[in-house]
Amino acid sequence: MLKIGIIGAGSRGIGCFGKLVTGRDDAEVTALADPNSARMEAAARMLGRKMNFYTSVEEMLKNEHLDGVVITSPDYTHQENALLAIKYGVHVLVDKPLATTAAGCERIIRAARKKNLEVSVGFNLRHAPVLMKIKDLIDSGAIGNLMLIENREFYDGGRTYMSRWNRKYEWSGGLWVHKGSHDFDIFNWWNSSGTPVRVSAFAGVNALRPEGIPFDIDKDKPVGPICSQCAYKKACPDAVPEAARGSLFGAEAVEVDGYVRDKCLFLSDKDTHDNGVAIVEYDNNVRASHIECFICNFTDRRYTIIGDRGIITASLETPKSVTLSPRWGDEDHIIHVPPAPEGGHGGADPGLVARFIECLKTGNLSSSTGRDGIRSVAVGEAAEKSWREHRMVEISELADLNDPVLQSI
Ligand SMILES: NC(=O)c1ccc[n+]([C@@H]2O[C@H](COP(=O)([O-])OP(=O)(O)OC[C@H]3O[C@@H](n4cnc5c(N)ncnc54)[C@H](O)[C@@H]3O)[C@@H](O)[C@H]2O)c1
CATH class of the missing domain: 3.40.50.720 (NAD(P)-binding Rossmann-like Domain)
Known part of the structure; x- marks a missing residue:
C-alpha cells in the first residue's frame, strides 16, 4: 500500500x-x-x-x-x-x-x-474523454495543421471564486492563473509542438460589484457581510447556498481560523475579474483565445479547433460526440466519445489520481508534469499582467520555457 x-x-x-x-x-x-x-x-x-x-x-x-x-x-x-x-x-x-x-x-x-x-x-481536464478524443484527432492529422483554438468557458459556480480566498489576486495569482491554468494547459497540450510566446488579455468586474446587486435594498438594512448572515439571503439569487459550505467548514472549523466561504460577492474586497478574454500566440504560427465568464446560469466549455484541413467543434458538458467539419465537402463527421467514467469533473478526477499512483509505482512520468505546470502558469501570469498593465506580455519576461531543465520533468 x-x-x-x-x-x-x-x-x-x-x-x-x-x-x-x-x-x-x-x-x-x-x-x-x-x-x-x-x-x-x-x-x-x-x-x-x-x-x-x-x-x-x-x-x-x-x-x-x-x-x-x-x-x-x-x-x-x-x-x-x-x-x-x-x-x-x-x-x-x-x-x-x-x-x-x-x-x-x-x-x-x-x-x-x-x-x-x-x-x-x-x-x-486532460482525462476528460471529449478532450482526449480531440487530442487524438489533432495528433492524427484529422484537421491538418493546427491554426487556431477557441474556448469559451461558462461557469455557473463563479460565486465560489468571489466569496472565498480565490477572490484575491495575492492568494490565487488571479483567475487567469487559478482557473485559466486548466484551460491554457489544454491549449498547450493540444498544440504540443508549440511554445507560448506572448499574451494579450482584457478582463474586469461587470456584474459582481455593489452596482450589480440584483434586488432592492432597504437603507436601514445593510447587505452582507456574509450570505448566511445577510438580511437579503432569501432575496439574493446569488447567495452562496448553505450546502456549498459543506461539512468541512462547519462552526467548529470556522472558530479555529475564521475562514468563511460565503462572503458577499457584491461587496467583498475581491480584485479578480468576473469576465475576460485572453489571446495566446505560439511560436509555431498557432493562436488561441479563451473567454472566461462567471456570470451565467450554466457550466460548460465550448471549443472550436481550426486546422488547414478542417474544424472540430465540441462541448465539454454534452460530451457524447465531437463534430469534425472537413474543409472540403459538405458532410460533417460526428465522432462518438466513450461515456465518461463516474467521478468528479466528468470522470476526469479518477483518471488523474490513477496516473499519479501509477507514476509513484513505476516512475513513469505522470500525465501532467512540472513542464506543463510552468507553461500554463506562465500564460496565466502573462494574461494577468496584460489586463492589469494594459499591454501585451512576452512570456520571456517570466520564464525561459525552452530551458532544458524546465522541460525535463
Ligand atoms: N483541479 C481542479 O479541478 C481543482 C478544483 C478546485 C480547486 N483546485 C485547487 O485545489 C486547491 C484547494 O482548493 P479548495 O477549493 O479545496 O480550497 P479549500 O479552501 O476548500 O481548502 C484549502 C485547505 O487548505 C488549508 N490551508 C490553508 N493554508 C494552508 C497551508 N499553508 N498549508 C496547508 N494547508 C493550508 C485550509 O485550512 C483548507 O482546509 C487550490 O489550489 C485550488 O486551485 C483544483
Missing part, C-alpha cells in the same frame, strides 16, 4: 483526492496537514479512516514515511509546501496551479530535478 499525505484538508483535498485514494486498494491516506485541526477531524470522519493529523506541514514530512503527497492548500501556499515536500524527498502532486507565478514553478521544478523527484500537476 502506498502511503499518501494530503496537505490542505479542504474541499479538493478531501472531497476529491481523499475520497479517490481511500477508494483504491493500492494506496491509503495516512496523514493530513492543515492549520485547522477541526477540519482535519471532520475530514477523517468523512473518509471513515484513522489518520495522523499535523498542523505543521514540516512536522508531517519529518514524522511520516510517505510515498507521495497531494498538495491542495490555497494556491499561494503551493510553492512553499511543494518545496518542503521536495526537501524531505517526497514525490508531489500539486493541484493546479503549480504555483501562482512562473518563477515559483521554476523553483519547484529545479528543486525536484536536483532530487530526482516527480512533480505531477492536477490537470484533471
Whole structure:
C-alpha cells in the first residue's frame, strides 16, 4: 500500500483526492496537514479512516514515511509546501496551479530535478474523454495543421471564486492563473509542438460589484457581510447556498481560523475579474483565445479547433460526440466519445489520481508534469499582467520555457 499525505484538508483535498485514494486498494491516506485541526477531524470522519493529523506541514514530512503527497492548500501556499515536500524527498502532486507565478514553478521544478523527484500537476481536464478524443484527432492529422483554438468557458459556480480566498489576486495569482491554468494547459497540450510566446488579455468586474446587486435594498438594512448572515439571503439569487459550505467548514472549523466561504460577492474586497478574454500566440504560427465568464446560469466549455484541413467543434458538458467539419465537402463527421467514467469533473478526477499512483509505482512520468505546470502558469501570469498593465506580455519576461531543465520533468 502506498502511503499518501494530503496537505490542505479542504474541499479538493478531501472531497476529491481523499475520497479517490481511500477508494483504491493500492494506496491509503495516512496523514493530513492543515492549520485547522477541526477540519482535519471532520475530514477523517468523512473518509471513515484513522489518520495522523499535523498542523505543521514540516512536522508531517519529518514524522511520516510517505510515498507521495497531494498538495491542495490555497494556491499561494503551493510553492512553499511543494518545496518542503521536495526537501524531505517526497514525490508531489500539486493541484493546479503549480504555483501562482512562473518563477515559483521554476523553483519547484529545479528543486525536484536536483532530487530526482516527480512533480505531477492536477490537470484533471486532460482525462476528460471529449478532450482526449480531440487530442487524438489533432495528433492524427484529422484537421491538418493546427491554426487556431477557441474556448469559451461558462461557469455557473463563479460565486465560489468571489466569496472565498480565490477572490484575491495575492492568494490565487488571479483567475487567469487559478482557473485559466486548466484551460491554457489544454491549449498547450493540444498544440504540443508549440511554445507560448506572448499574451494579450482584457478582463474586469461587470456584474459582481455593489452596482450589480440584483434586488432592492432597504437603507436601514445593510447587505452582507456574509450570505448566511445577510438580511437579503432569501432575496439574493446569488447567495452562496448553505450546502456549498459543506461539512468541512462547519462552526467548529470556522472558530479555529475564521475562514468563511460565503462572503458577499457584491461587496467583498475581491480584485479578480468576473469576465475576460485572453489571446495566446505560439511560436509555431498557432493562436488561441479563451473567454472566461462567471456570470451565467450554466457550466460548460465550448471549443472550436481550426486546422488547414478542417474544424472540430465540441462541448465539454454534452460530451457524447465531437463534430469534425472537413474543409472540403459538405458532410460533417460526428465522432462518438466513450461515456465518461463516474467521478468528479466528468470522470476526469479518477483518471488523474490513477496516473499519479501509477507514476509513484513505476516512475513513469505522470500525465501532467512540472513542464506543463510552468507553461500554463506562465500564460496565466502573462494574461494577468496584460489586463492589469494594459499591454501585451512576452512570456520571456517570466520564464525561459525552452530551458532544458524546465522541460525535463
Ligand atoms: N483541479 C481542479 O479541478 C481543482 C478544483 C478546485 C480547486 N483546485 C485547487 O485545489 C486547491 C484547494 O482548493 P479548495 O477549493 O479545496 O480550497 P479549500 O479552501 O476548500 O481548502 C484549502 C485547505 O487548505 C488549508 N490551508 C490553508 N493554508 C494552508 C497551508 N499553508 N498549508 C496547508 N494547508 C493550508 C485550509 O485550512 C483548507 O482546509 C487550490 O489550489 C485550488 O486551485 C483544483
